[in-house]
Amino acid sequence: LDHCRFPAGTPDLTLLDLNPDPLKFAAHRLHRYTPRCVQADILEPLPDFVGSGFTSIAYNYVMHCLPEPPGGKQIVFKHLREALAPDGVLFGSTVLSQGVKHTALSRRFNILYQRQGSFHNQHDSVHGLHQALEEHFASHWIEVRGSVALFAARASQTTAPRRPGASLDPR
Ligand SMILES: C[S@@+](CC[C@H](N)C(=O)[O-])C[C@H]1O[C@@H](n2cnc3c(N)ncnc32)[C@H](O)[C@@H]1O
Incomplete structure (x- = not known):
């Protein structure tokens, strides 16, 4: 995502993971997009x-x-x-x-x-x-x-x- 070229200049980005650490890491690296983070299990219906x-x-x-x-x-x-x-x-x-x-x-x-x-x-x-x-x-x-x-x-x-x-x- 850090290297991705988005079709919109300011993409609306949500990161989802079961574990908080990858979320924190990715959110920090993608800070410029102010991503929304969701901690959830995709084996369950999403909140x-x-x-x-x-x-x-x-x-x-x-x-x-x-x-x-x-x-x-x-x-x-x-x-x-x-x-x-x-x-x-x-x-x-x-x-x-x-x-x-x-x-x-x-x-x-x-x-x-x-x-x-x-x-x-x-x-x-x-x-x-x-x-x-x-x-x-x-x-x-x-x-x-x-x-x-x-x-x-x-x-x-x-x-x-x-x-x-x-x-x-x-x-
Ligand atoms: C190999 S990493 C891939 C991460 C990222 N998509 C990438 O390409 O770099 C797999 C990720 O899936 C997450 N994960 C594993 N089981 C999950 C689940 N049930 N629901 C949501 N995320 C899960 C792990 O925490 C881990 O961050």
Whole structure:
């Protein structure tokens, strides 16, 4: 985000994370945009105050960290889609284990991070990602590079409204 060129000169930026430390770090680095910070678990429905007017949501390298809840981690796409404005775009990246080509080195690190409990992507596949995005979005795109899937998905033009509201600032 620090290096990103935004289409608007003064983007309205919200950072969301489960943990306060990455929020503080990123908010400090992006200080010039005065980002709003939200501490929340994306495996749960997002708090109402997050709102629903986001024209884009970046979701990079988080999916492979998420443990599989009983209904499946694809529930996250429902929560994020609910925060998107009609026609809004979710884009991101994730390390997969199934349906991708790992090198000997990347496979070793993938397994190591799984054993350490940092990665929970044992069952994450290209096929599952397609299914999940298809279920929750009007259209989507996936490109696999090595063991990483890059993806983008567009919400339908009619999405259910959510209430806008206050923010939680960990600074
Ligand atoms: C590998 S980092 C990626 C951070 C950032 N998107 C980037 O590309 O640099 C994964 C982040 O996901 C956060 N995270 C893990 N589980 C989460 C959850 N259930 N809800 C929200 N954030 C979560 C972690 O705290 C961590 O900051």
